[in-house]
Amino acid sequence: MTDAANDDAARAAALLREHRESIDRLDAILVYTLGERFKHTQAVGKLKAEHDLPPSDPAREALQIARLEDLAKKADLDPEFAKAFLNFIIEEVIRHHKKHQE
C-alpha cells in the first residue's frame, strides 16, 4: 500500500471508531430510557389491574402515534419507522398489562 492509501485507511478507521462510540453511547441512552418507560408502564399496568381498566387504550395510542410521527419528522427520522417502533413497544406493554390481570 502507498503512504497515501495508508493515511486514507487510518482516517477511515478513526472515523468509524468515532461513529461507533457515538452509536454505543446512544444505544445506552435508548436502553436506559426504555427501562425508565417500562417502570412507568408497569405502574400503569398495576393501576389498571387494581381498577379493572382495560389493558389497551386505542384512543391514547392514536394520540401517541400522531405525536410521535410529528416528532419523527422534526427529528429527521422516518415517521413510519417511529410508528412501527412505538407500536412494537406498546404491544409488549399490553402483554405485561394482561399478565397483571391474570
Ligand SMILES: O=C(O)C(=O)C[C@]1(C(=O)O)C=C[C@@H](O)C=C1
Ligand atoms: O397509557 C396507558 O393507558 C398505557 O397503558 C400505556 C400505553 C403505552 O405503552 O404508552 C400502553 C397501552 C395503551 O394502549 C396505551 C399506552
